[in-house]
Amino acid sequence: MVTSSKKTNNLSVVADKTTNPDPVDAVETTTASTTAASTSPAVSTSPAASAAAPTTEETTPKTSTDSDQPGTSADSSGFSDLDAAELYLNRELTWLEFNRRVLHEALDDSNPLLERLKFVGIVSSNLDEFFMKRIGGLKQQVGAGILDYSVDGRLPAQQIEECYEKVRELEEQKSELVANLIELLAERDIHIESYDALSDDHKALIRTYYFENIYPLVTPQGVDSAHPFPFISNLSLNLLVTLRHNDSEEEVRARVKVPVGLGIPRFLQVPDSHIFVPLESVMAKNLDVLFPKMIIEACELFYVTRNANTARDEDEADDLLAIIESEVRHRRFAKIVRVVVEQGMDLTRRGMLAAELGLDEADVFEKKGLLSTRDLLSLCDLEIPALRDTPHYPIDHPKLVHMPNIFHAVRDAGSILLQHPYESFSTSVERLLREASRDPKVRAIKMTLYRTSGDTKVIDYLVDAAQNGKQVAVVVELKARFDEAANIRWSSRLEEAGIHVTYGVMDLKTHCKVIMVVRNDYSGLRRYVHIGTGNYHAGNARLYTDLGLLTCDQDIGRDITELFNYLTTGFTPKRNYRKILPAPKLLKRALLDKIQREADLVEQGLDGHIQIKVNALEDQDIVRALYQASQADVKVDLIVRDSCRLRPGIPGLSENIRVFSVVGRFLEHSRIYYFQNNDSPEYYIGSADTMKRNLEHRVEVLTPVEDIELQAGLRNIIETLMSDDYSIWQMNGDGSYTRLEGKNEDGDGSQQALMQHAQERIRDAKRLKRRKPQGMRRRNIHPQSR
Numbered sequence: 001m002v003t004s005s006k007k008t009n010n011l012s013v014v015a016d017k018t019t020n021p022d023p024v025d026a027v028e029t030t031t032a033s034t035t036a037a038s039t040s041p042a043v044s045t046s047p048a049a050s051a052a053a054p055t056t057e058e059t060t061p062k063t064s065t066d067s068d069q070p071g072t073s074a075d076s077s078g079f080s081d082l083d084a085a086e087l088y089l090n091r092e093l094t095w096l097e098f099n100r101r102v103l104h105e106a107l108d109d110s111n112p113l114l115e116r117l118k119f120v121g122i123v124s125s126n127l128d129e130f131f132m133k134r135i136g137g138l139k140q141q142v143g144a145g146i147l148d149y150s151v152d153g154r155l156p157a158q159q160i161e162e163c164y165e166k167v168r169e170l171e172e173q174k175s176e177l178v179a180n181l182i183e184l185l186a187e188r189d190i191h192i193e194s195y196d197a198l199s200d201d202h203k204a205l206i207r208t209y210y211f212e213n214i215y216p217l218v219t220p221q222g223v224d225s226a227h228p229f230p231f232i233s234n235l236s237l238n239l240l241v242t243l244r245h246n247d248s249e250e251e252v253r254a255r256v257k258v259p260v261g262l263g264i265p266r267f268l269q270v271p272d273s274h275i276f277v278p279l280e281s282v283m284a285k286n287l288d289v290l291f292p293k294m295i296i297e298a299c300e301l302f303y304v305t306r307n308a309n310t311a312r313d314e315d316e317a318d319d320l321l322a323i324i325e326s327e328v329r330h331r332r333f334a335k336i337v338r339v340v341v342e343q344g345m346d347l348t349r350r351g352m353l354a355a356e357l358g359l360d361e362a363d364v365f366e367k368k369g370l371l372s373t374r375d376l377l378s379l380c381d382l383e384i385p386a387l388r389d390t391p392h393y394p395i396d397h398p399k400l401v402h403m404p405n406i407f408h409a410v411r412d413a414g415s416i417l418l419q420h421p422y423e424s425f426s427t428s429v430e431r432l433l434r435e436a437s438r439d440p441k442v443r444a445i446k447m448t449l450y451r452t453s454g455d456t457k458v459i460d461y462l463v464d465a466a467q468n469g470k471q472v473a474v475v476v477e478l479k480a481r482f483d484e485a486a487n488i489r490w491s492s493r494l495e496e497a498g499i500h501v502t503y504g505v506m507d508l509k510t511h512c513k514v515i516m517v518v519r520n521d522y523s524g525l526r527r528y529v530h531i532g533t534g535n536y537h538a539g540n541a542r543l544y545t546d547l548g549l550l551t552c553d554q555d556i557g558r559d560i561t562e563l564f565n566y567l568t569t570g571f572t573p574k575r576n577y578r579k580i581l582p583a584p585k586l587l588k589r590a591l592l593d594k595i596q597r598e599a600d601l602v603e604q605g606l607d608g609h610i611q612i613k614v615n616a617l618e619d620q621d622i623v624r625a626l627y628q629a630s631q632a633d634v635k636v637d638l639i640v641r642d643s644c645r646l647r648p649g650i651p652g653l654s655e656n657i658r659v660f661s662v663v664g665r666f667l668e669h670s671r672i673y674y675f676q677n678n679d680s681p682e683y684y685i686g687s688a689d690t691m692k693r694n695l696e697h698r699v700e701v702l703t704p705v706e707d708i709e710l711q712a713g714l715r716n717i718i719e720t721l722m723s724d725d726y727s728i729w730q731m732n733g734d735g736s737y738t739r740l741e742g743k744n745e746d747g748d749g750s751q752q753a754l755m756q757h758a759q760e761r762i763r764d765a766k767r768l769k770r771r772k773p774q775g776m777r778r779r780n781i782h783p784q785s786r
Helices: 048-053 091-107 113-143 156-187 200-213 279-284 320-331 347-356 373-379 408-411 429-438 457-466 484-496 538-543 553-570 587-603 619-630 692-694 710-723 750-781
Strands: 220-223 237-245 254-258 265-268 275-278 294-306 336-342 363-365 415-420 444-449 469-477 500-502 513-521 522-534 545-550 582-583 608-615 634-641 657-662 674-675 680-687 696-705 730-731 737-738
Touching: 091 113, 091 156, 113 156, 113 294, 113 336, 113 373, 113 634, 113 737, 156 373, 200 265, 200 279, 220 657, 237 279, 237 347, 237 500, 237 553, 237 674, 265 279, 265 373, 275 279, 275 522, 279 545, 279 608, 294 692, 320 513, 320 750, 336 347, 347 484, 408 513, 408 522, 415 587, 429 457, 429 522, 429 619, 429 710, 444 457, 457 469, 457 484, 457 582, 469 484, 513 553, 522 553, 538 545, 553 696, 582 692, 587 608, 587 619, 587 674, 608 710, 619 634, 619 730, 657 680, 657 710, 674 710, 680 710, 692 696
Parallel strands: 336 363, 444 469, 469 500, 608 634, 634 657
Antiparallel strands: 220 254, 237 254, 237 294, 265 275, 294 336, 415 545, 444 513, 513 522, 522 545, 582 696, 608 674, 657 730, 674 680, 680 696, 730 737
C-alpha cells in the first residue's frame, strides 16, 4: 500500500514518509565531476510500480530528464509547489557524486603519489560501506514491499538501479586509475606485482614466508552434495577453486578464504625491498600444496558485502546492552547485498556463485585488476617523504600553551575556540580530562561518548577520575554504527571502575559531543563545558577538521546540566534551555525560525545573510525554507561536504543560493551555522547536520559562539573556505559539480591556509609572551612613568 502525506509550502515541520535508514557517514575524505549527477527523478515504468503508484496530482512525483531544469510545477507566479519532487536531488546519488570528487584527488597529479593511493582506498572503503548501509536498507524496503516515494520522487527499486549505474561507472574509473598508479609507483621503485612476475629468488622468499606464517591458517572448504556452500564473511577475499582428480573429468569446487587480518597483511613484502605481492596471488599459485595430486582448472577471486542494517525493536528489549550485542553478532550473518568478482570469471561459475549467495545477476559487480582496493590504505604509510604530504603537527592553543592550569585559562578567557587538527586535541580536550581527573577541586565529570579510539587517553582519564573519588557519569551510545562492539567494551571497563554508565534515551541516538566538569572554584561550584563537532577520538582529531568550544559560561553550564539530566533519565525532554539548541525538541524549529527571520529582515530592507557549513543537507523542510529565503532575496552560502538535496542557482527558486564542497587532505567535518541577523550576527557550532535523522531522531547540540574574538575565528574559517583557489567545488543546478580552478599555482587550498593561520596565532602568542615581562619590569622601575 502506498502511503503519502499532504505537503504544505510553509516552514512547518512536515512528516517525511521515506523509510530509508541512516545514510553513510563518509569514512575519510572527498571527489567530483562536471558530469550530471543523475539526480532528476525517473518513475518506474514496470507494471507493478505503475499499478501501485498514487494517482492524485498531489502525491504523484513529477518526472524529468537529467537535462531538465525544475519548474514544471510552477504557476505564473513562479514556483508555487516547493515540495515538488523535481526540486530535490537524490541523497544516495549526490553521496556517490561526493565520492567522485574524492576520486578526483587520486587523479590529481599535483598530490603526492602515496596520497593519491590513499584517496583510492578511501573511495573503495566508502563504496563498501555504501552497500552495507544504504543499498542494504533500500533492499530491505524492496523486500518488505514498501512503495513510498523518496522526496525526489523515486521508489526504492529505482534508487538501487540508478545507484548501481553510478557505482559501476565509479568502479571502472577507479580500476583504470589503480592500474595507472601502480605503474607510477613502479617508476619510483615501489612495485605491486603478481606472484608470477617475481624473480625466482623472490618467489622462494615469499613462498617460504607464506608456508611458515600463513599456510597453517588456510582452510579449504569443498562444495558438493556432501558439503553445502560455506558461509562467506563480510568483505573477506575468497578464492573459488575449480579442480578435478587426475583420473576424472568431473569438476569439483572449493572455497578458500584469504586470511587477511589479525597480523596477516594483504600485501606481502619482499625483504629489503619495496616489492609487494597480493596474498591472494601467492595462494593462487601455490594451490598444489593445498590440493595435492589434483589438476587446478581455475582459480577466481571474489568478495561479498553484507547488509549492516540489523537493528532490532528496542521497545521490546529489557536490556539495551544485550540487544546491541545480539545485533553485532547477527550482522555477521546478515543478508548478502553484493558480490564483486574479478573480470573474466567463467559465466557459468559466476551464475552459480550468485545463485548460491542468493543474488540476482544485477547484484554481481565485475572488476578489472585488483579487488578490494580499500586495502591499498595499508601501503600509504610507507616512510617515503617525497611521496607523501608534508607532515602536519598540530599546535598548542595559544591561550592554553603557557597556562599551568586549564581551568584558570578557560576562566580568564571566558570561552576558547578549538580548531582541530590545526590545534592539538591532546593538549586541549584530553588535557581537560587529565587535569579534571587529578584536580582536588573537581567534584564531577559528565560526558557523552559516541566513538573513541584505542590510542586516546579519554577512557584512562575517566577511570583515573573515578579512582580519585570524582563523581563520573558517561552516556555511551551503543548504536554508533560499526563501533558497537568497541563501545560495549568501553562501557564494561567504565562500569568496572565504578563509573555511572547509561545508554541515552530510548529510540534516540546520542550524537552530541559534550563534556562537563564541575569544579569548586574560589567563588563556589563552577561548570566548565566542552561542546564539539567531532568525536572524542584521537585518530579522527588528526584527520578530520572539527571545532570545539571550551567555556565556563553560566547559562551554557546550566543548559548542559539539564541536557545530562535528560540523557540519564529520559524524563521531560522539553526543558528550559537558555542558550544551547538541542535536538530533537528545539533545534529544527529554531533553524527554520532563524532562516525565516533572515527572509523577513531582507523584505524589510535590512541585512540578511545565511552561511551554513555541514556534512550533509538532506532534510526537506530545511531545503524548502532555504528556497523560500532565496526567493525573498536572502543570500545563502552552503558548504556541504557530501549529500545535498538542494538545487542551487535556479532562476526564481534558488538563484541566491550557492553550494560548495571542499576536498583536501583532511575530512571536512565541522558544522558552522551563521545568520547575519541585520547588525546582530549569530554563530553556532555543534554536532548536527541538516539531515532528518539528526534533527528528529538524535540528541544533538548546537551552541552559540558569542565572543567577538571567537566569532572572528569562525568568520576566518568560512571566508578561507569560500575563497579557496584550489580545493573547492561548486554545485550546479543539475547536481553536478565544477572544480573552481583557481589562481593559486602552488596547489595550496583552504586547509593549507588554515594551517598557516594556526602557526601565525602561536607565533603571535609567543611574541606577546616575550613582551609582557619587559613591560612589567619597566612599570616596576618607573611606577610614575604613566
